[in-house]
Amino acid sequence: MQVVLKGRGVEWLIKEKYIVLEKKSPALKTPIESGPLKAQGEKRQEQVKGRVIDETGSGIPGVGVKIKGTAQATLTDENGLYAITAPKGSILVFSYVGFAAQEIQVTDQLNINVSLKAEDSNLNEVIVVGYGTQKKVNLTGAVSQVSGKDLAARPMGQTSAALQGMAPGVTVKQSSGRPGGDGGSIRIRGIGTLSDANPLVMIDGIEGSMNNIDPNLIESISVLKDAASSSIYGSRAANGVILITTKRAKA
Incomplete structure (x- = not known):
């Protein structure tokens, strides 16, 4: 039987009194081992290093360095140095408070130094203080300003609530939500005295109440928050000063 069936792809065996013919099953090929294939379109990661400086050449610590469109980011150290792994062609965003943000694309140059410029868009804003007006860039005290346009945009009947x-x-705490009676108590940086903790309110240089003036008539509000206001108004400014300037006719 072996001679007859040789080369025909048939196997034979004897079961009891019968000869059984079976077709040979094809031999399984051993799979070829190969390493992991690199995903198509995957970009090569590169380590980008550099230094972030200001206009004087000093390193800026704490600058945020982020790959645009991702959550991957890092910060510069105390010398302004940074290192981040980014794919070629990605965009690095450098941002820091008080400076204009910059975007730089990663190319074959892996050492990227950045010079950030100060952002002075609001430094020329004029702010009312106790002894007159000053530009924001020249202020040394803690002063916040709110424009009348921002107040008028809020549907509030009382200026303190707005x-x-x-x-x-x-901080403004309202004791009632009743229309026309929703004025609240104002606290500037907490409580500074044991008795009356309300700040001093000056309307065009005259002491008054915030809730006695229509928010639509206000040109601007300046809030003096630190001890510098005490040098102008004395102990009455222990809880801060709110200076209100009303609108005036313009030629």
């Missing part, structure tokens, strides 16, 4: 959330360090 001031809530408009200036940092200023």
Whole structure:
């Protein structure tokens, strides 16, 4: 039987009194081992290093360096140095408070130094203080300003209620939500005295109440929050000073 069936792809065996013919099953090929294939379109990661400086050439610590469109980011150290792994062609965003943000694309140059420029868009804004007006760039005290346009945009009947959330360090607590009676107590940086904790309110240089003036008539509000206001108004400014300037006719 072996001679007859040789080369025909048939196997035979004897079961009891019968000869059983079976077709040979094809031999399984051993799979070829190969390493992991690199995903198509995957970009090569490169380590980008550099230094972030200001206009004087000094390193800026704490600058945020982020790959645009992703959550991958890092910060510069105390010398302004940074290192981040980014794919070629990605965009690095350098941002820091008080400076204009910059975007730079990663190319074959892996050492990227950046010079950030100070952002002075609001430094020429004129702010009312106790002894007159000053530009924001020249201020040394803690002063916040709220424009009348921002107040008028809020549907509030009382000026104190409209001031809530408009200036940092200023807390307004409302005791009632009744229309026309929703004026609240104002606290500037907490409580500074044991008795009356309300700040001093000056309307065009005259002491008054915030709730006695229509928010639509206000040109601007300046909030003096630190001890510098005490040198102008004395102990009455222990809880801060709110200076209100009303609108005036313009030629």
